[in-house]
Amino acid sequence: MKYTKATNYALHIMAYFVKQEGKDNLSLQPLASHMNISPTYLSKILTQLVKADLIQSTPGVNGGYSLRKPKTDISFYDVIQAIEGSGALFTCEMDENRGCHIEKVMRDAEEKMVNHLKEKYIIDIV
Template identity: 75%
Template sequence: MKYTKATNYALHIMAFFVKQDGRENLSLQPIANHMDISSTYLSKILTQLVKADLIQSAPGVNGGYSLRKPKDEISFFDVIQAIEGSGALFTCEMSDQGDCSLEKVMRAAENHMLTYLKEKKLYEVVAENMIGDTCKK
């Protein structure tokens, strides 16, 4: 299983917001510079995060983006769902009656993973790594 590059960026962007405490409005270009991605691509990701009510945007000179939800409530699942959607990772194409044993195993595994991602909060990871960044190149 593989998540898209957009999900990778979205998790890092949200970790950046959490690390900044999410209170101040951050404008597009400084975020793009920090993340080292194009402002066009970043804008598309931020739009999806706004639609998912994870962040909010404010227009104007002092505008920008900030967290909408409290930082201690944002889970990995919230961010992943904002970018990837909520479809199943595995669907059996060999049975049309919904009785595929292989699909049942895959769905059970997916449910375990989703439970973990829902319980794991971004702020926990950010707090554990406050001395450095959440990732090292």
Template identity: 90%
Template sequence: MKYTKATNYALHIIAYFIRQEGKDNLSLQPLASHMNISPTYLSKILTQLVKADLIQSTPGVNGGYSLRKPKTEISFFDVIQAIEGSGALFTCEMDENRTCHIEKVMRDAEEKMQNHLKKQRIFDVVLKMS
């Protein structure tokens, strides 16, 4: 299994927001420069994070982006789901008319991974980085 680059960037972006919390809204261009991401690509990622209610966008001269959800509550799963969506990683295509035992094993593993990622807070990782 492999997550997209957007998920990698989104996790690092949220970590950066957590470290910067309390400072002015972060605007697109300086954020893109700091993250070394094109502003267009960054804008798409930020839009997905806004739609997931993890961050908020404030328009205007002093506008920008800031955390919407409390920094201590944002899990790895929240960010991954915002970018990757909520679809299953594995779907059985072979046993259409009966229970697929392979799919059951894969779904159980996926559920365990999701539960682990739901417990892991980005804030805790940021604290370790300080």
């Protein structure tokens, strides 16, 4: 199983936000420079994190991005779901009429992974 590069960046971005929490809003250009990500790509990731209510965007001269959700409540799963969505990692394309035993094993494994990621918080690694 492999997550996208956007998920990798999003997890690092959220860890940075948790470290910086309470400081001024973080603006796009300095954040892109610090994370070594193009501003355009970073903007797309930040938009997804805003839509997931993990961070908020404040317009204006003193605007930027800041945490919306309390830093103690942001799990790895929250961030991954914001970027990857909530679709199943495995979908059986065979045995649809009888129920796929392989899919059941894969879904059980995915459920265990999801539960693990829901119990791990970004603040725990910061």
